[in-house]
Amino acid sequence: MPKLAMLNQQGESIxxxxxxxxxxxxENNNQVIYDVVKQQRAAMRQGTxxxxxxxxxxxxxxxxxxxxxxxxxxxxxxxxxxxxxxxxVFGPSPRDYSYKVNRKVRRLALRIALxxxxxxxxxxxxxxxxxxxxxxxxxxxxxxxxxVEGKIMVVLSETxxxxxxxxxxxxxxxxxxxxxxxxYDILNTNKIVITKDALERIEExxx
Numbered sequence: 610m611p612k613l614a615m616l617n618q619q620g621e622s623i624x625x626x627x628x629x630x631x632x633x634x635x636e637n638n639n640q641v642i643y644d645v646v647k648q649q650r651a652a653m654r655q656g657t658x659x660x661x662x663x664x665x666x667x668x669x670x671x672x673x674x675x676x677x678x679x680x681x682x683x684x685x686x687x688x689x690x691x692x693x694x695x696x697x698v699f700g701p702s703p704r705d706y707s708y709k710v711n712r713k714v715r716r717l718a719l720r721i722a723l724x725x726x727x728x729x730x731x732x733x734x735x736x737x738x739x740x741x742x743x744x745x746x747x748x749x750x751x752x753x754x755x756x757v758e759g760k761i762m763v764v765l766s767e768t769x770x771x772x773x774x775x776x777x778x779x780x781x782x783x784x785x786x787x788x789x790x791x792x793y794d795i796l797n798t799n800k801i802v803i804t805k806d807a808l809e810r811i812e813e814x815x816x
Contacts, residue, residue, distance in 0.1 A: 610634075611727060615734045615805060620754035626734060626805070632815045633727050635720040642792065645710055645718035649793045652707035660700030663688050669695075715792075720815055722795040733757060733802045740771045748775035752782070752802070759799030764790060766806035787811050 611628040628634075663669075669688030676683050690698045726732045733755055740747045752761065760781045765772065773784045785794070787807035795801065803811075 613727065613732065613734055615736060616755060617736050618738055618751045618754060620756065623736060626808070628727070628808075629812050629816050632720050632812050633724050635717070635724040637725060638717070638721055641714060641718050642721060642796070645715055645792045646796065648708060648710045649791055654706040656704045656706050658701045659703055660697040662698075662700065663690060663696030666694070666696045716815055718792045719790075719795075722792045723811070723815075726795060726801055731800050733800060734805060734808055735802060736805050738763070738765070738769070738772055738802075738804060740769075740775055743771050743774035745775050745778050748772065748779060748782075752779075755802060757800040757802060760797065761800045761802060762790070762794060762798040764801060764803040764807045764811075766804055766810055788814075 610630055611633045613626050613628055614622050615624050615626050617623050663686065666688040669686035671686075673684050673687050674681065688695045690696055723732070735755065738751060740751075761783070763772065763776060763782065763784045764787055765784065766787055768786065769784075776782045776784045783794075783798075787803075787810050790811075
């Protein structure tokens with residue numbers, strides 16, 4: 610059973626936590642991680658790109674010249690694709706890029722990502738994060754006490770306007786809820802700072 614030291618927001622060790630094997634001792638599986646991250650990246654795409662086909666381009670309602678007798682190839686509209694200003698052939702149109710990955714696979718990927726963060730000593734557990742005000746300096750002090758650098762994701766068990774406001778002006782720091790974390794978010798951060806309550810809720814969901 611993995612163990613992890615629990616800190617307070619002053620960076621002092623105040624005990625240790627026994628983590629569940631089924632959540633934080635998962636074996637690495639690159640294919641599962643790849644499948645889930647690919648699905649999440651696809652779902653992020655806006656899918657709003659669009660080109661106009663010959664029926665959507667403005668103008669060209671009149672036949673440019675008569676059918677026969679001109680020596681030119683017959684044409685029905687100057688908005689045909691071969692004309693400058695004409696429609697685009699087989700261009701992209703608005704679509705939804707998202708697709709489904711099974712829930713068991715998604716949860717397994719979360720377990721693997723969290724286990725890898727634990728094995729790399731990039732998971733920091735604090736008993737709680739309590740700020741007196743929404744000043745950015747207070748949040749910077751907490752992060753410095755915890756000795757975390759780089760891209761940091763702070764995971765809370767419930768929303769905190771003070772923490773969110775204090776952290777939003779700090780580069781590479783993101784505050785989120787325990788039920789909003791994703792595999793992509795975990796892999797895209799160097800350190801995860803998580804409160805004890807949020808950790809327990811994640812274990813409850815994934816175990």
